[in-house]
Amino acid sequence: MIQKAAEVAKTPHAVRKKTKSKIEQILQEDSTSEYEISSEESSFDSDTSSSIESEDEPQPKGNQKIKITNTNLQTPRTRGRGRYTIKTEEYFENCASSKIQTSNNTLDKLQTPKLPQHEVQQLLQNSKLSKEHEKCIEQLTKINESYFKKWLFLLNENFNILLYGLGSKRNIIKKFHMEYLKDMPVIVVNGFFPALTIKNILDSIIVDLLKMNESPSNPTEACNLIIEEFQAMPETHLYLLIHNIEGDMLRNTKAQNALAMLASVRNIHLLASIDHINAPLIWDHIRLSKFNYIWFDVTCFSPYVEETSFEKSMMIAQTGALALSSLRNVFLSLTSNSKSIYLVIVKHQLEHGKNQFYQGISFKDLYMACRESFVVSSDLALRAQLTEFIDHKMVKLKRSVDGTEYLIIPLASNLLQKLLDENS
Amino acid sequence: MDEDTISVSKGVFIFNNNIKRSNNRGRRKRTFTTNKTTDDNEIFASNLWYQQYANLKNILEENIMELNDNMFSSVLSELVQFVGSSRKSAVEEIPTAALLTGINMPDHAAQFSTLINKIQQNETPHVACLYSQDCVNIKNMIENMINKLMNSEGETIDDEDEDHRTIKKHQMNLSVLQCWYNNVYGEKKIMSSPKKQRTNIHQKALVVIIPDFESFTSSVLQKFILIVSCYIKVLPFVFIFGIATSLNTLHTSLSYQIMSKINIRVFKSQPSIVYLDNVLENAFFDTNFPFHLGGNIFNLFIDLFLFYDLSVNNFITNVKYAMAEHFCFGNAMSLCTLSKPQTREMVENFTHNDFENVRQLLSFRKLVESETYENRIKLLTDDDYFKDVLIKHLRSIQKYLRRFHLFLKVLHVLVNDLPKAPLGKKIRELYAVAVSRDITKSDEYKESFQLLGFLSKVELISKLSAIxxxxxxxxxxxxxxxxxxxxxxxxxxxxxxxxxxxEELQDAVEEIETEALADETIDSRQQFREKLLGMAKQKSAKQLNKYEQLRKEVLDLLSNAFEEYLVEPKSFYLHEIFFFDDVSIQNNIVGTHRTAIHNALNDPQYYLQCSCCEIPNSTSIRHTMPDICIAYKLHLECGKMINLYDWLQAFLSIVDPSDADEESDRYVKPELQARFTQIVTELEYLGFIKNSKRKADHVARLTWGG
Structure with a gap:
């Protein structure tokens, strides 16, 4: 075991080489006698891979444990502290000119004003970086990956890790997961996912991971339950990998409080990344000290492909294909009466929707229209139908200032037109 | 697995690798052994350096635990006393303690948990600690409180009737609490049957602790206080509010009507700097703790403490992180110990690799340089020879460290109360100077000794005896x-x-002076001044009097000792083993998120180290830069609003300057447009711009300046 371990490289090549040349230099200054650095040195050079040794004996827990022996975790030091100070005068310069002069050009002047998402992605696959940059980024990635062992060490020492820097950090986190946490219980959270809730995360820990039947609805209680469970099994370690912990749906205090509570547990380890420039503002002192972050700069310039794939950008043509198809599916399952009611709302919205202050169809108008076409007989029946629409989020109910209820469909008119064309 | 973690329908992915829940759970008490959890980093456990690290970490944690218990004692015992005495006489208002805790919120957890323990041990088992996050509305708050009060009972009560356990949470209200309380303590007159001993138990207070008063919604608190005050006659409530800012918050957040229901007494806890000094002196400047912070890093941590959060907890975590970094260097660091036999044992077990690791230390180079030629080669190649040298040097550092701390304390006694305290009043200030440079050569030190030269006999004697x-x-x-x-x-x-x-001395001095002055007649003011000046000069040139002589000797003796023992640690070879002074970890403690993004966008070469993107000043743009940098730099040139079309044209003119005539404005290569589209999305994602509804195809800038 020791023999084997001895062959393992300890220091990154660059550092060793530097030291070696330094020592050589010192010696050459003194005399010309030949001096050789111990022969093993050269054999190390080729072997810079990590040294994970999975234990062969079956573990009683069923979890394979990785052991890293005889290694040190020095990492190359490449970048110093950056220099960046906010210049306060610039704020006033920026705000002083109240009138902003921009040209009246619009994207419509282009042949293809906006590209749809899939086309953008297809086109981007063809574009490549310059050779030199590719090499540089590869180098950068290599440096970033050299932190892996240290991360593992720090995570196990009850610190949590926060990655920052320009570029998508999905790949590096994924690689860390694959290389070091393959056999550990891991939860990967996509913070940028637009429909994520803290409840999802807690539920998946409680129900899917701990295989418990019921999950408390209150996040704090759920956290307490998880904490209790994990304190009861100190030999199990859970790794929580969160891409974009500052994602839209995790920004609220409730979510951050819950995450902070989890992160402060001894055997729950958190590795998260942030991208938004104001991300650190979501933590106050108490939460920060619970999170107990060690920050790592892993700038890698990789494009945010997955993170931005949930189409919401202004440069991207909003096809709304997803919304339309889901609407279509619900619509098809409706009774013919409900369908007619829905089409009344659609038609009304198409006719009047161009008005900037369109509030929707009022309940009374709808009722009258429906009575005329014999689809409902009573106020109550219509309400029952509407409840179903609202539950499926096909319609939004708004109450105006004077108390009238207005119904509006939260979809663009071109999509509604399409739906109408298909169903008439 | 590659595509597994991206999906349009869910955002959480589980990799459940045979996780097993412990079977023996249930309603058992928490009996987790701390030994098991402290030593849980099994992955690295086989490394020598890790063993030493874990060892030291445990010592540190134990020391701090011990300190915590003693730390808050004075204010806590006052509080406990308050709880005990508050209900002695009948009260109209709820007795309330307002504990001014200071803004170092992360430390308060320790303080309040000690407080709860103390109250439970000495006064009453019924303590409920309510955090704002659990009490969003009044219903939650009451339920929480009652739940905690009813389940916090200690061993004093026999579990005769378990029926309160069956009460569901939503059924908990104050009348339930009242019933329960009466059941537990009973009415003294009725419960006179001799087999129950309850008559002896006097009614115990129900303590409600609110550690983060400021975070509560004031309406919830107001209702809470009103409701509780209705029960004041039957249930002996006592409140403790933890207030981080100032007493004013109490007055602003509670109305007069509410204030009249509570009877406030104010307690002040010690400022956290006292706590820090205590921790430093007892845990870190301990002669038995081998790990030391270097001057720069120590100053960094102190600055973070003083100017950032005033939190001792965070300070300790920072030190722990520094320790982790320190030991990460490798097995060389396992020599960081003060026990001689342990050092020898370690070195004996070293492999060739471990020696190589020691040779990587920076000061090893100096060591090599200082040796003769033959020894140099031996040092570099002969492990056995190096072993002896290593042990020799380690011993000398160990000896130095022991004396260093001792004499630092001596120096502290001497200089802490000097006027203006040139070396600082606290031992940490002395430490910061002493580990970063030769303290005896510093100007402050010289100034201090000059001042010491004027010490009176009484002061000097008291200092000497203290030393x-x-x-x-x-x-x-x-x-x-x-x-x-x-x-x-x-x-x-x-x-x-x-x-x-x-007194003898005094007389002698006066005698001389009067004698000299009476001697001659003085004609003018000028003459008198000259005369005095002359005398002063004469006097200093003259033999010092006996006391001065003595004082000088003592100070010389001390000064010599300091010069010998308080040398800077850098003068020792291999000092890196004991001193950690790598300030670059600052970036890991306080992340420089904005800086990193700013640098990457403004000057990609800073990260890429490529030859193509060198720029003369920060505003210039090169077409070789990554797309996002080009777009970002172009957007810096705009005001609050950016026209997407113009932005796109500017982008194209840099990326693809070949066809820049009017005609081609309308046709954009789809590939380039896709690239631009992606970049705009990314910049929006990073928070630099957002969609603006004020003008078609415009985005608003969210930042200002470069």
Missing amino acids: IDILSPKLTSVEQNKIAEFVNKLEQYLKSMNDFNM
């Missing part, structure tokens, strides 16, 4: 001959100083 008190307990250990000698000398001086009669 002897510090040094003498250490003399019991063997082979401290030099220090023993030193103490002996000091004692002699002290004795002769005590014997010295100051």
Whole structure:
């Protein structure tokens, strides 16, 4: 075991080489006698891979444990502290000119004003970086990956890790997961996912991971339950990998409080990344000290492909294909009466929707229209139908200032037109 | 697995690798052994350096735990007393303690948990600690409180009737609590049957602690206080509010009507800096703790403490992180110990690799340079020879460290109360100077000794005896001959100083002066001044009087000792093993998120180290830069609003300058447009721009400046 371990490289090549040349230099200054650095040195050079040794004996827990022996975790030091100070005068310069002069050009002047998402992605696959940059980024990635062992060490020492820097950090986190946490219980959270809730995360820990039947609805209680469970099994370690912990749906205090509570547990380890420039503002002192972050700069310039794939950008043509198809599916399952009611709302919205202050169809108008076409007989029946629409989020109910209820469909008119064309 | 973690329908992905829940759960008490959890980093456990690290970490944690218990004692015992005495007499208002805790919120958890323990031990088992996050509305708050109060009972009550356990949470209200309370303590008159001992138990207070008063919604609190005050006659409530800012918050957040229901007494806890000094002196400047922070890093941590959060907890975590970084260097660091046998044992077990690791230390180079030629080669190649050298040097550092701390304390006694305290009042300030440079050569040190030269006899005697008190307990250990000698000398001086009669001296001085002045007649003011000046010069040139003589000798003795023992650690070879001074970890403690993004966008070469993107100043753009940098730099040139079309054209003119005539404005290569589209999305994602509804195809800038 020791023999084997001895062959393992300890220091990154660059550092060793530097030291070696330094020592050589010192010696050459003194005399010309030949001096050789111990022969093993050269054999190390080729072997810079990590040294994970999975234990062969079956573990009683069923979890394979990785052991890293005889290694040190020095990492190359490449970048110093950056220099960046906010210049306060610039704020006033920026705000002083109240009138902003921009040209009246619009994207419509282009042949293809906006590209749809899939086309953008297809086109981007063809574009490549310059050779030199590719090499540089590869180098950068290599440096970033050299932190892996240290991360593992720090995570196990009850610190949590926060990655920052320009570029998508999905790949590096994924690689860390694959290389070091393959056999550990891991939860990967996509913070940028637009429909994520803290409840999802807690539920998946409680129900899917701990295989418990019921999950408390209150996040704090759920956290307490998880904490209790994990304190009861100190030999199990859970790794929580969160891409974009500052994602839209995790920004609220409730979510951050819950995450902070989890992160402060001894055997729950958190590795998260942030991208938004104001991300650190979501933590106050108490939460920060619970999170107990060690920050790592892993700038890698990789494009945010997955993170931005949930189409919401202004440069991207909003096809709304997803919304339309889901609407279509619900619509098809409706009774013919409900369908007619829905089409009344659609038609009304198409006719009047161009008005900037369109509030929707009022309940009374709808009722009258429906009575005329014999689809409902009573106020109550219509309400029952509407409840179903609202539950499926096909319609939004708004109450105006004077108390009238207005119904509006939260979809663009071109999509509604399409739906109408298909169903008439 | 590659595509597994991206999906349009869910955002959480589980990799459940045979996780097993412990079977023996249930309603059992928490009996987790701490031993098991402290040593849980099994992955690295086989490394020598890790063993030493874990060892030291445990020592540190134990020390701090011990300190925590003693730390808050004074204010806590007052509080406990308050809880005990508050209900002695009948009250109209709820007795309330307002504890001014200070803004170091992360530390308060320790403080309040000690408080709860103390109250439970000494006064009453019924304590409920309510955090704002659990009490969003009044219903939650009451339920929480009652739940905690009813389940926090200690061993004092027999579990005769378990029926309160069956009460569901939503059923908990104050009348339930009242029933329960009466059930537990009973009415004294009715419960006179001799087999139940409850008559002896006097009614115990129900303590409600609110540690983060400021975070509560004031309406919830107001309702809570009103409701509780209705039960004041039957349920003996006592409140403790933890207030981080100032007492004013209490007055602003509670109305007069509410304030009249509570009877506030204010308690102040110690400022956290006192706590920090205590921790430092007892846990870090301990002569038995081998890990040391270097001057720069120590100053960094102190600055973070003083100017950032005032949190001792965070300070300790920072030190722990520094320790982790320190030991990460490799097995060389396993030598960081103060015990001699352990050092030898470690070195004996070293492999060739471990020696190589030691050779990587920076000061090893200096060590090599200082040797003769033959020894150099031996040092570099001969592990056995190096072993002896290593042990020799380690010993000398160990010896140095022991004396360093001792004499730092001595110096502290001497200089802490000097006027203006040139070296600082606290031992941490002395430490910061002493580990970063030769303290005895610093100007502050010289100034201090000048000031010490004016000390009166009484002051000097008290200082000397204090010094002897510090040094003498250490003399019991063997082979401290030099220090023993030193103490002996000091004692002699002290004795002769005590014997010295100051008044004799005084008379003699006056005599000389009057004599000299009476001697001649003085004609003018000018002459008188000259005369005095002359006398002053004469006097300083003249033989010092007896006391001054003595004082000078004592100070010389001390100064020599300091010069010998308080040298800077860098003068030792291999000092890196004991001192950690890598300030670059600052980036890991306080992330520079904005800086990193700014640098990457403004000057990609800073990260990429490529030859193509070199820029003369920060505003210039090169077409070789990554797309996002180009777009970002173009957007910096705009005001609050950016026209997407113009932005796109500017982008194209840099990326693809070949066809820039009017005609081609309308046709954009789809590939380039896709690239631009992606970049705009990314910049929006990063928070630099957002969609603006004020003008078609415009985005608003969210930042200003570069």
